[in-house]
Amino acid sequence: MNGLVKACCFGVTAALCAMAIGVQNKEMGRMVSLCAGLMLLVFSVTHAEPVVDALNTFAGRAGLKGDTVSLMIRLMAMAWAAEFAVQACQDAGEQGLSMKVSLAGKILLSAQAVPLITQIGQTALSFLP
Numbered sequence: 320m321n322g323l324v325k326a327c328c329f330g331v332t333a334a335l336c337a338m339a340i341g342v343q344n345k346e347m348g349r350m351v352s353l354c355a356g357l358m359l360l361v362f363s364v365t366h367a368e369p370v371v372d373a374l375n376t377f378a379g380r381a382g383l384k385g386d387t388v389s390l391m392i393r394l395m396a397m398a399w400a401a402e403f404a405v406q407a408c409q410d411a412g413e414q415g416l417s418m419k420v421s422l423a424g425k426i427l428l429s430a431q432a433v434p435l436i437t438q439i440g441q442t443a444l445s446f447l448p
Contacts, residue, residue, distance in 0.1 A: 322366050326359055333358075352410050360403050370395070390435055397428055 333355030341348025371392055378388040401424025408417035 322362075326362060329362075330355070330359060349411055353407055356403070356407060356410065360399075364399070387435065387438065390431070394428060394432055394435070397424070397431065401425075401428070 333351065337348045337352040337355065339348075340351055374388055374391055377383075378385075378391075401420065405417045405421045405424070408414075408420055
């Protein structure tokens with residue numbers, strides 16, 4: 320909870336600074352916003368350890384292989400990075416580019432998820448008579 324309060328306060332302060340600077344120099348205001356967003360991303364990722372721990376615990380109970388858990392964590396990280404890039408493009412006023420980054424992220428995530436999808440399919444088929 321404390322991390323959330325810090326992130327929210329930092330975000331609001333950065334937004335106000337970016338807005339104030341943007342009045343004088345629009346490009347500099349966008350840079351402040353982008354840098355603040357990157358700092359928030361780094362701050363958030365450093366607090367992602369409980370998510371990884373929970374996935375490892377779940378995987379251990381479910382009997383999943385270590386490489387499956389590693390793939391799931393990698394897919395989550397890719398999704399977070401793609402979302403950050405999409406939002407950064409939107410902040411920069413590049414709506415068209417943000418849509419293309421979103422599509423590329425979805426395609427690349429799908430390509431990386433093939434082994435996981437295959438494993439789920441094989442498990443489902445093993446239940447059939």
